[in-house]
Amino acid sequence: MMKEEFHGSIKLITGEEIFALISIEETDQEPIIMVQSPVIMKMLNNGSSQYVKIKPWMELSDDDLYLIKMDKIITMTEISDKQMISFYERYLNDEDVEIVLDGKVSISNNEQLGFVSTVEDARKKLEEIFKIPNNNKET
Numbered sequence: 001m002m003k004e005e006f007h008g009s010i011k012l013i014t015g016e017e018i019f020a021l022i023s024i025e026e027t028d029q030e031p032i033i034m035v036q037s038p039v040i041m042k043m044l045n046n047g048s049s050q051y052v053k054i055k056p057w058m059e060l061s062d063d064d065l066y067l068i069k070m071d072k073i074i075t076m077t078e079i080s081d082k083q084m085i086s087f088y089e090r091y092l093n094d095e096d097v098e099i100v101l102d103g104k105v106s107i108s109n110n111e112q113l114g115f116v117s118t119v120e121d122a123r124k125k126l127e128e129i130f131k132i133p134n135n136n137k138e139t
Contacts, residue, residue: 007019007020009077020038030070038057039088041054041084
């Protein structure tokens with residue numbers, strides 16, 4: 001009999017910690033854990049901010065459902081943190097995001113990332129700020 005699905009974290013005997021939509025298949029012998037779209041969520045610190053980096057658990061596979069035997073699991077827990085579940089679901093919806101835990105979110109695979117202006121536009125704005133006349137520029 002299969003239980004209801006839940007979002008959870010599993011620590012494997014290999015040391016990996018995965019986050020996934022989990023269901024447990026009860027069998028006559030030992031239960032089998034089914035994980036759907038498992039990912040690795042890594043916490044990163046960057047000075048004053050904390051980030052969550054999300055990547056697929058199995059990077060070379062096209063499958064999204066995996067079976068794990070209980071003897072390969074150290075521990076498993078249900079995750080009810082709505083923010084973590086939201087990060088996971090956004091990742092699954094192909095929103096390639098880098099998530100800052102202070103509530104700010106930036107798109108990490110955006111071609112315009114870091115693009116503020118062209119050099120010419122920036123020069124004009126700086127000249128306006130410092131009131132430098134265009135005809136007295138150094139060459």
